[in-house]
Amino acid sequence: MPYFDAASSLPLHPVARQALAAAWEDGWADPARLHREGRRARMLLDAARESAAELAGCRPDELVLTSSGTRALHTGIAGALAGRRRAGRHLVVSSVEHSAVLAAAEAHEKTGGTVASVPVGRNGRVDVAAFAAAVRGAPADSRGTALACLQSANHEVGTEQPVAEAAQECRAAGVPLLVDAAQSLPWGPVAGDWSLLAASAHKWGGPAGVGLLVVRKGVRFAPVPPVDERESGRAAGFPDIPGVVAAAASLRAVRQEAAAEAERLRCLVDRLRTRIPELVPDTEVVGDPVRRLPHLVTFSCLYADGEALLHALDREGFAVSSGSSCTAATLVPSHVLRAMGVLSEGNIRVSLPPGTAEADVDRLLTVLPEAVASVRAQLSAPDTATRPPTGDGPDDAPEAAREPRDLTVDSLGRRCPIPVIELAKAIGQVPVGGVVTVLADDEAARLDIPAWCGMRGQEYLGEEAAPAGSAYRVRRRA
Amino acid sequence: MPYFDAASSLPLHPVARQALAAAWEDGWADPARLHREGRRARMLLDAARESAAELAGCRPDELVLTSSGTRALHTGIAGALAGRRRAGRHLVVSSVEHSAVLAAAEAHEKTGGTVASVPVGRNGRVDVAAFAAAVRGAPADSRGTALACLQSANHEVGTEQPVAEAAQECRAAGVPLLVDAAQSLPWGPVAGDWSLLAASAHKWGGPAGVGLLVVRKGVRFAPVPPVDERESGRAAGFPDIPGVVAAAASLRAVRQEAAAEAERLRCLVDRLRTRIPELVPDTEVVGDPVRRLPHLVTFSCLYADGEALLHALDREGFAVSSGSSCTAATLVPSHVLRAMGVLSEGNIRVSLPPGTAEADVDRLLTVLPEAVASVRAQLSAPDTATRPPTGDGPDDAPEAAREPRDLTVDSLGRRCPIPVIELAKAIGQVPVGGVVTVLADDEAARLDIPAWCGMRGQEYLGEEAAPAGSAYRVRRRA
Numbered sequence: 001m002p003y004f005d006a007a008s009s010l011p012l013h014p015v016a017r018q019a020l021a022a023a024w025e026d027g028w029a030d031p032a033r034l035h036r037e038g039r040r041a042r043m044l045l046d047a048a049r050e051s052a053a054e055l056a057g058c059r060p061d062e063l064v065l066t067s068s069g070t071r072a073l074h075t076g077i078a079g080a081l082a083g084r085r086r087a088g089r090h091l092v093v094s095s096v097e098h099s100a101v102l103a104a105a106e107a108h109e110k111t112g113g114t115v116a117s118v119p120v121g122r123n124g125r126v127d128v129a130a131f132a133a134a135v136r137g138a139p140a141d142s143r144g145t146a147l148a149c150l151q152s153a154n155h156e157v158g159t160e161q162p163v164a165e166a167a168q169e170c171r172a173a174g175v176p177l178l179v180d181a182a183q184s185l186p187w188g189p190v191a192g193d194w195s196l197l198a199a200s201a202h203k204w205g206g207p208a209g210v211g212l213l214v215v216r217k218g219v220r221f222a223p224v225p226p227v228d229e230r231e232s233g234r235a236a237g238f239p240d241i242p243g244v245v246a247a248a249a250s251l252r253a254v255r256q257e258a259a260a261e262a263e264r265l266r267c268l269v270d271r272l273r274t275r276i277p278e279l280v281p282d283t284e285v286v287g288d289p290v291r292r293l294p295h296l297v298t299f300s301c302l303y304a305d306g307e308a309l310l311h312a313l314d315r316e317g318f319a320v321s322s323g324s325s326c327t328a329a330t331l332v333p334s335h336v337l338r339a340m341g342v343l344s345e346g347n348i349r350v351s352l353p354p355g356t357a358e359a360d361v362d363r364l365l366t367v368l369p370e371a372v373a374s375v376r377a378q379l380s381a382p383d384t385a386t387r388p389p390t391g392d393g394p395d396d397a398p399e400a401a402r403e404p405r406d407l408t409v410d411s412l413g414r415r416c417p418i419p420v421i422e423l424a425k426a427i428g429q430v431p432v433g434g435v436v437t438v439l440a441d442d443e444a445a446r447l448d449i450p451a452w453c454g455m456r457g458q459e460y461l462g463e464e465a466a467p468a469g470s471a472y473r474v475r476r477r478a
Numbered sequence: 479m480p481y482f483d484a485a486s487s488l489p490l491h492p493v494a495r496q497a498l499a500a501a502w503e504d505g506w507a508d509p510a511r512l513h514r515e516g517r518r519a520r521m522l523l524d525a526a527r528e529s530a531a532e533l534a535g536c537r538p539d540e541l542v543l544t545s546s547g548t549r550a551l552h553t554g555i556a557g558a559l560a561g562r563r564r565a566g567r568h569l570v571v572s573s574v575e576h577s578a579v580l581a582a583a584e585a586h587e588k589t590g591g592t593v594a595s596v597p598v599g600r601n602g603r604v605d606v607a608a609f610a611a612a613v614r615g616a617p618a619d620s621r622g623t624a625l626a627c628l629q630s631a632n633h634e635v636g637t638e639q640p641v642a643e644a645a646q647e648c649r650a651a652g653v654p655l656l657v658d659a660a661q662s663l664p665w666g667p668v669a670g671d672w673s674l675l676a677a678s679a680h681k682w683g684g685p686a687g688v689g690l691l692v693v694r695k696g697v698r699f700a701p702v703p704p705v706d707e708r709e710s711g712r713a714a715g716f717p718d719i720p721g722v723v724a725a726a727a728s729l730r731a732v733r734q735e736a737a738a739e740a741e742r743l744r745c746l747v748d749r750l751r752t753r754i755p756e757l758v759p760d761t762e763v764v765g766d767p768v769r770r771l772p773h774l775v776t777f778s779c780l781y782a783d784g785e786a787l788l789h790a791l792d793r794e795g796f797a798v799s800s801g802s803s804c805t806a807a808t809l810v811p812s813h814v815l816r817a818m819g820v821l822s823e824g825n826i827r828v829s830l831p832p833g834t835a836e837a838d839v840d841r842l843l844t845v846l847p848e849a850v851a852s853v854r855a856q857l858s859a860p861d862t863a864t865r866p867p868t869g870d871g872p873d874d875a876p877e878a879a880r881e882p883r884d885l886t887v888d889s890l891g892r893r894c895p896i897p898v899i900e901l902a903k904a905i906g907q908v909p910v911g912g913v914v915t916v917l918a919d920d921e922a923a924r925l926d927i928p929a930w931c932g933m934r935g936q937e938y939l940g941e942e943a944a945p946a947g948s949a950y951r952v953r954r955r956a
Contacts, residue, residue, distance in 0.1 A: 001514070003507075003513075003515055005507070005508075005511060005513060005515070005516075008507070008508045008511060009506055009507050009508050009716065010506070011502075011506045011507075012502045012506055017499075017502060020498070021495075021499075024489075024490045024495060028487055028488070028489045028490055028680070028686070029481075029483070029486070029487050029489075029797075030483075030486045030487050033483060033486060033797075033799060034785065034788055034789065034792070034800075034805060035481075035483060035788065035792045035797035035798065035799075036479070036792055036797060037481055037483070037797050038483075038797070067545030067546065067549065067687060067715060068545065068714070068715030068716050069715070069716065070706060070714045070715035070716065071545070071714065071715050074704050074714065099706060100704070100706060100714070103703065103704035103705060103706055103714075104704045106703060106704065107703035107704040110703055200716065202506070202716055207718065207720070207721075208506070208716050208717060208718040208719065208720070208721070209545060209687040209688075209716075209718035209721055210687075211715070225581065225584060225585035225588055226552050226578070226581035226582045226584065226585040227581060228548060228577060228578060228581055229807060236546070236548045236549065236552065236578070236581075237545060237546030237547070237548035237549050237689070238487065238546050238547070238548065238678065238680055238686050238687075239686060240685065240686040240687035240718075240721075241686065242685070242686070243685075243686070243687055243718075307512065310512050310513065311512065314512070314513045314514055319507075319511075319513035319514060319515050319516070320513065321511060321513075322512075327512060329707060
């Protein structure tokens with residue numbers, strides 16, 4: 001049963017299991033204690049820290065062991081902001097950072113700081129010049145930029161960010177750059193002159209409950225109270241030494257295969273990127289096709305329900321994830337897809353774990369077209385192969401006979417992808433030049449109606465506030 | 479090799495090992511995902527939460543899973559303080575709480591809150607009336623008490639706190655009580671009408687990296703940003719599901735033996751409490767002799783160096799801990815011993831793990847006298863059996879011949895227990911009624927000189943600021 005949600009979490013690597021079981025014997029005592037059991041625990045912790053630091057590309061005393069990648073990000077951002085409070089209160093992030101970074105940015109705003117969110121292109125990449133301008137462009141009342149954050153690669157669409165170039169710009173501006181390396185660290189160390197880095201062990205087959213935070217020597221860092229004596233005051237609480245040992249051991253094991261496995265998975269993902277749009281009509285593959293993570297591809301299917309699609313694939317034995325609004329507790333499409341301005345309905349992320357069999361990827365290509373078709377059929381989606389009818393629609397009637405020329409579709413209370421499906425059906429009911437207004441209160445409509453217009457060559461006129469929800473106006477062009 | 483530092487951490491319980499290995503198979507995926515692997519992880523997490531909640535004495539939706547006991551305390555205190563910000567900004571703690579509570583209290587003060595630290599008696603117990611008065615006595619500028627914290631039992635001396643009575647007083651005052659149950663939860667649920675509770679799995683043989691935080695329904699609680707969607711916003715980061723499963727399973731296993739094991743260990747500790755002062759001269763057993771944890775005893779040895787004693791016992795194969803200043807990074811004696819006003823030098827905590835063999839306890843009693851004697855000999859400590867000399871000392875000389883009547887001992891720069899040893903030697907050099915002034919800058923002297931006076935029947939006159947350190951004045955009485 002192929003598990004294609006590696007970007008979310010991986011099963012424990014066999015090396016991690018061995019390391020855990022071995023470390024249970026000697027790694028359970030308090031490493032701060034002076035007795036034999038404490039000293040043994042301390043030696044294990046020191047050795048694991050050294051190993052993990054080497055793989056992360058830092059010195060052992062620059063590595064802080066946290067209880068998760070999220071905690072590493074929260075701690076790193078808060079500590080760097082507090083340490084550089086005198087330098088300023090401005091924080092720069094890309095608009096496609098992990099939600100843990102965006103939550104930390106929100107928290108910063110709540111305490112009076114300012115935040116700039118640097119936009120990305122349709123491929124999901126930030127522009128280095130725009131990032132540098134944001135770093136140098138702190139609002140006057142914030143005095144200066146305390147910290148900038150940029151992921152090494154995006155967790156939802158796989159696009160690699162220009163981290164080394166951004167780090168250079170930050171260095172020139174005297175601002176530390178924090179890199180969220182959660183998705184890329186299993187594949188290799190992060191290049192460039194960054195200042196802080198965060199990662200999470202369960203993303204490479206290490207155990208849950210272990211995060212890495214690197215704080216380079218020389219970075220001003222003030223731990224946010226309450227603190228204790230653990231990890232030089234930078235991560236409170238009794239350390240999970242077996243977890244850290246297993247995290248380091250499994251990262252080393254994964255890295256040994258990384259170059260070969262990256263090449264192999266890159267080819268498999270290329271196959272998916274090429275074949276999916278050929279096999280499944282009206283599908284948009286998103287994210288940068290070249291500068292990307294080796295193992296991850298994301299696409300969206302017009303007129304499809306992401307949750308239904310995910311379940312359909314699950315029934316076929318494929319575990320994938322989705323950034324569609326229907327799969328989120330908030331009923332809002334993924335902020336990454338929104339920032340990129342791409343279609344969010346019927347969204348699927350496929351992320352291949354190391355060792356993925358070629359046959360399983362091919363089988364996904366076999367079952368996907370039918371899975372999408374069945375979901376579309378359930379929603380009575382328009383035939384994706386056809387365009388607005390030209391033979392029997394009102395636009396064949398004489399101009400004068402048309403009444404009404406425009407049409408309003410009420411999709412209030414209907415969830416993605418229904419508003420887009422109703423728009424697609426209605427567009428054939430108005431003549432070329434006519435306008436369809438869709439009333440919708442589903443958040444995904446804001447993203448998917450313009451995206452549909454782009455895919456269908458129709459003209460998106462914009463959004464207006466309506467008594468309930470919003471009114472989206474689309475002019476028929478063809 | 480007997481490990482007698484159970485209060486610090488325990489090796490993994492065999493049940494925890496089995497649970498971990500089993501949960502590795504199904505508990506590694508993201509429980510928030512909709513696919514098969516996610517659903518399996520979710521089911522494991524739900525089952526473990528239900529089990530742990532039952533053992534903690536709460537509903538499953540009242541239990542928050544955190545990454546450590548420290549994190550549970552930090553999160554619980556910050557969340558309750560923020561949730562009750564309108565009620566007031568005052569926090570009440572006992573003076574012998576775990577350092578994680580005291581650090582959270584300090585953090586609260588730094589953001590403008592007020593804190594009352596309720597003193598304890600020489601047995602380490604808070605007085606309920608004093609605690610209630612502190613809860614009702616918020617300073618005017620704090621408006622009211624937001625939260626009170628009281629441990630179920632002290633981690634250093636084992637004294638049980640009157641939690642049920644304190645909870646009743648808090649309930650009457652409309653103030654939530656948070657109970658740090660880290661030391662007692664393995665022995666049983668905490669009685670009384672408390673509002674929040676924190677505990678840590680590695681204290682009962684569960685894995686490191688799992689803390690429990692109970693927040694009763696109805697308690698106002700506002701998670702402190704940044705938050706994520708995990709644990710209802712109350713504990714951010716990817717959950718360690720195998721850890722939680724193992725924590726619940728091992729707590730259940732430990733509880734099944736708890737009543738019988740508590741009775742057995744209580745007898746062994748009683749034996750230690752009785753025999754140690756008989757076998758080792760000038761030793762003070764501290765903590766309540768009756769209302770106490772079953773497995774823990776703490777004592778201090780006059781004229782002994784805690785670190786040296788700890789190493790001497792370690793060489794004999796006994797792992798214990800110490801609250802002496804020489805074993806702390808800060809060179810300050812344990813705040814618990816300070817709050818109790820008891821001797822801190824030569825301090826040793828013995829905490830017996832479940833299953834401790836009677837023979838090992840007896841062997842400790844066999845080696846302890848020699849271990850203490852050897853440490854005292856290294857320090858050239860006065861003979862503990864004797865009192866100030868009466869046959870050849872200056873106090874036998876005619877009154878008029880004595881010069882000087884008083885004496886000053888310079889112990890500046892000398893660490894515990896040297897200042898007390900020098901005082902003990904000097905006291906015989908002055909006549910009855912004469913005064914010895916000890917100049918010392920070691921923090922432990924502040925605690926240990928008055929304690930020595932109490933043990934020796936000498937009169938402690940007080941402490942004065944000196945050009946360097948402090949001057950402690952003692953009048954010879956006998």
